Amino acid sequence: MLIAFNKPFGVLCQFTGEGPTLADYVDVPGVYPAGRLDKDSEGLLLLTDDGKLQARIASPKFKLPKTYRVLVEREPSEEALEQLRRGVELKDGWTRPAEVRRVDEPEGLWPRDPPVRYRKNVVDVWLEIVLREGRNRQVRRMTAAVGHPTLRLIRWSIGEWSVEGLAPGEWRRIG
Template structure:
């Protein structure tokens, strides 16, 4: 059976599903506004106020493998935070912080020295002249609810903008945002599909 695999760069304020079940937010955009392919579903999710890489497929085995916490597939995010985290804050994020009474798993965390060249967000984040911002890269192997935002807030650096930039498949392959503007999607190439189906 031939399966469909789509990579999508989800814009800010787009619901990570094809229908909006809320009777109070009928004006929200969904995946249907961008992708007209039947019977595919997102592998994992991004919150309404998060942006970036989303994989969609109709292959239930791949979806299970990438979403099941025991397989610990890495996902990499760029987070724009208030102020500049010091070495202690970065160390705490790397070692795990307590959110909702449970410690997060260890993470790879680095300051992004040069601000990423990204399309502006619509609407833009609210800048405050008296508070500087910086970017950090976090690679997680778990996907708790709003985890990155809760982690950075726990060390005193609230997230202002959050973008998922990579999804790890195996030790040699990863899916990235390269070449996809916000709202754009593409089918996976043959090498990417093969590495996914090996899972």
């Protein structure tokens, strides 16, 4: 069984713990997250009861592309985007190269609660970032390393599976 879940902001990627958890949204016994999203991130989380599938989705050795829509602070220069494309040095070593491009705000994007802070004199920009690895808070650390902190992070897809059509907190069985 495979479930696509649109994880809302502030929800922990576990079934137990303090604050909202997966148990508050997904009442299906025996499924576990294939990978993680931090509490401050939103979007696609895949849950499965199949250990081999879970490993294939979560393990960087399978290089499954993970696509993120990322709102960053200020307009990145082409040089900053190139740095992300080549790979960025973080405290735990160099990242693999990422696919990065500027995009419009995703169509039909749900509002975040709480909203991202708005500043009249600062232009924030949406990027699409595709990674084939998954380090802890990697996208946030990469954008910060090139001088453009992440304001909102949404995992849009993992491989062929997408969050499209799911409102925050909704899930659907996909396999």
